[in-house]
Amino acid sequence: MTAAIIIFACALVVIASERVDRTKVALLGAILVLITQTIDQERAIEAVDWNTIGLLAGMMLIVRLTEETGVYTYLAIRAGQISRGRPFVLTVSLVVSTALLSAFLDNLTTILLMVPITFLLADALDIDPLPLVIIEIIASNIGGAATLIGDPPNILIAGATGLTFTEFVVNLAPIALVCLIVTTGLLYAIYRRRLTAAPEARARVMELDASNAIEDADELRRAGPVLIATILVFFVHKQLHLEPATVALAGASVLLFLTRQPVEKALSGIEWSTLFFFLGLFVMVGALEERGAIKEVADGIASLTGGDRSAELLGIAWASAIGSGIVDNIPFTATMIPVVEQLQGGSDDDAYWWALSIGACFGGNATIVAAAANVAAAGMAARAGHPIGFLQFMKIGVPVTLLTMIISTGYIALRYL
Numbered sequence: 001m002t003a004a005i006i007i008f009a010c011a012l013v014v015i016a017s018e019r020v021d022r023t024k025v026a027l028l029g030a031i032l033v034l035i036t037q038t039i040d041q042e043r044a045i046e047a048v049d050w051n052t053i054g055l056l057a058g059m060m061l062i063v064r065l066t067e068e069t070g071v072y073t074y075l076a077i078r079a080g081q082i083s084r085g086r087p088f089v090l091t092v093s094l095v096v097s098t099a100l101l102s103a104f105l106d107n108l109t110t111i112l113l114m115v116p117i118t119f120l121l122a123d124a125l126d127i128d129p130l131p132l133v134i135i136e137i138i139a140s141n142i143g144g145a146a147t148l149i150g151d152p153p154n155i156l157i158a159g160a161t162g163l164t165f166t167e168f169v170v171n172l173a174p175i176a177l178v179c180l181i182v183t184t185g186l187l188y189a190i191y192r193r194r195l196t197a198a199p200e201a202r203a204r205v206m207e208l209d210a211s212n213a214i215e216d217a218d219e220l221r222r223a224g225p226v227l228i229a230t231i232l233v234f235f236v237h238k239q240l241h242l243e244p245a246t247v248a249l250a251g252a253s254v255l256l257f258l259t260r261q262p263v264e265k266a267l268s269g270i271e272w273s274t275l276f277f278f279l280g281l282f283v284m285v286g287a288l289e290e291r292g293a294i295k296e297v298a299d300g301i302a303s304l305t306g307g308d309r310s311a312e313l314l315g316i317a318w319a320s321a322i323g324s325g326i327v328d329n330i331p332f333t334a335t336m337i338p339v340v341e342q343l344q345g346g347s348d349d350d351a352y353w354w355a356l357s358i359g360a361c362f363g364g365n366a367t368i369v370a371a372a373a374n375v376a377a378a379g380m381a382a383r384a385g386h387p388i389g390f391l392q393f394m395k396i397g398v399p400v401t402l403l404t405m406i407i408s409t410g411y412i413a414l415r416y417l
Contacts, residue, residue, distance in 0.1 A: 001291035003038045008284050012326070015369070016390045022369075023273045026280025033287040047286020048279055049330055051245045052108070052152070052372050056278070057270055058248025059112040062230060064269025065255045066223045067116060070215035076120035077210040085125055085202030087195040088188060091135060094118065095184045098136045099143030103176075105234045106244060107144035107151055107373040111137065113231075115380045124208070126201040130386050131191035133377055134393065138183055138365050138400055140373050145361035146176035149238060152372065153324075153333035153360035157353050160337045171354045175411045179362070179404040186403070187396070222258045226251055274379030281369060285331045294335040297323060305343075310417050312343050313355045314409060320359025321405050325366025325398075333360045351416035358408045366401040368393040 011029040015022045033039050039047070066072070083090040094114070101110040114136055122129035144150030148158045148168040157163065188195075214220060230251030233240070237247050256266060288294050297319070305311040316336070323332045336356055344352045364371030368378050368390050378388045 001293050001296075003036050004033060004284075004287040004291045005293055007032050007036075007038070008288055011284060012369075016394075021273075022390070023277040023280070026277045026284070028280075030280040030283035033284055039283065039287040039290045043290055044283045044286055047289065047331075048282040049152075051243050052330070053275055053278060054243075054245025055106075055108055055248045056112070056275060056372070056376060058245060058250075058252040059109055060270045061252035061266060062227060062248065062255060063112055063116055065252070065259050065261060065266055066220075066227050067269070068216060068261060069220035069223055070213045071220055071224065071227075072116045073120050073213035074210050076117050076124060077205065077208050077213055079117070080121050080124050080205040081208070081210070085197045085205055087127075087192065087197065090121075090125075091132070091188050091195065092184065094132060094136060095139045095180065098139040099146075099176075099180055102140040102143035102373075103146045103150045103173075105231065106149055107140035107371070108376060109231075109234060109244065109248070110140050110143075111373040111377045112380075114140075115377055119380075119384050119386075124201075124205050125197040127197050128194045129384075130381065130388060131187075131194050133381055133386075134388065134396055135184070135187045135191070137374050137377050137393075138187065138397070139180060141361060141364040141371055142176050142180045142183065142404065144373075145357065146173040151357075151361045151364070152330045153364075154357055156330070156333050156337065157357055160341075161350075161353055163350065163353060167350070168357075171350070172357060175358065175408055178411070179407055182407065183400055183404065186400070190396070219260065223255055226255050226258065271376070271379040271383060273382075274376060277375060277379070278372070281328060281375075282331070285327055288327070289331060289335060294323070294327065294332060295339075299339065309349075310413075313351055313412055313416060316340060316343070316352060317355040317359040317408060317412060318405060320356055321363030321366070321401060324360045324363030325370045325401060328369060329360040329364045329371050336360070351412070354416070355412060358412070359405070362401055362404045362408060365404070366394070366397045368397070370397070 007029050011025050014020055014025045034041060034044060079093060083093055098110055098114050115133060118132050118136060119129050122132060141151065146169065148154050148165045154168060230247060233247050234244065237244055256263060305315045320332065320336060333356065340352050340356050364374065368374050368388060381388050
């Protein structure tokens with residue numbers, strides 16, 4: 001356990017320093033836990049969330065193959081024209097789109113679709129894209145908390161409990177909506193000066209003919225239906241008993257057959273550094289799980305609350321937010337589920353699960369490694385020449401997490417205590 005904790009903590013410190021590429025750090029950390037036999041190779045392979053890896057790879061391919069048609073440039077221009085380049089309207093439209101898509105697709109898929117559009121839109125308006133991307137990351141995690149399929153922690157909770165889609169919406173959508181409104185206002189106030197478009201840039205966008213952005217209409221006629229079909233299947237993947245990774249990879253495979261682009265060129269669009277960062281991170285976290293470090297934290301919550309229901313609910317919410325921010329909300333939620341079952345004591349008190357969901361989903365905003373959507377967005381931003389630093393994101397993510405958790409504490413107290 002000590003070795004797992006030291007290796008993981010050192011990796012986080014080096015990543016936060018930004019002196020070494022985070023993918024190199026994650027892979028070195030993974031190798032160290034294997035060499036020290038903190039985790040064996042077979043268990044390390046099991047620790048990797050291959051559904052996340054498959055979803056990322058599939059959607060990166062789809063975005064890369066459809067990007068060549070110019071459709072994202074078209075959407076970016078239309079978004080800029082609809083908002084008339086006004087920063088507040090633009091920010092709100094991106095936040096609402098991101099939150100809604102995150103709730104009904106999932107936040108990782110949404111980020112993979114929205115970030116390319118955002119970079120193109122920012123380029124057209126000649127504004128800094130990073131504030132918009134950071135706002136979208138936070139909106140995706142908050143919006144994803146509203147439904148069963150929006151965020152991986154909710155999917156894990158639903159699988160363990162059998163709670164329905166409607167129950168998730170009724171219990172989590174209200175607090176997600178409140179937090180989304182508050183954080184959007186706060187983040188716009190913080191970034192307002194960096195989101196101001198010059199009058200000539202706004203005029204230039206309004207004069208553009210969006211239809212001219214379509215570079216290959218024939219390719220779009222082939223790729224467009226596949227992209228739309230893939231997105232639609234995401235809405236019903238549970239009913240079809242298909243994992244998100246299967247849907248994404250199926251769409252990517254169909255596109256590879258239909259496109260005229262060489263396979264080598266298409267594969268070059270995959271953010272390989274992001275995928276390998278995830279592999280390293282999952283293995284290190286798997287070592288923490290294997291040696292009982294995460295369970296020790298979770299069990300500590302149970303001992304500190306002393307059986308008091310109010311303390312248990314709030315303890316679960318805050319511990320999940322903190323733990324998810326440090327580790328990653330997917331493995332932390334998986335580890336917390338049996339602890340919550342124990343605290344629930346066989347009762348049908350579902351408030352315990354809503355507390356876990358709120359903490360894990362909102363805690364995903366704390367750091368750049370706290371949620372899959374964050375890591376994916378950071379990888380795409382780095383590829384576009386606009387890297388998001390660990391501390392840079394943390395300076396925004398931690399205050400947002402604290403704010404949303406304070407609001408959530410009031411919500412839990414009013415509704416469940």
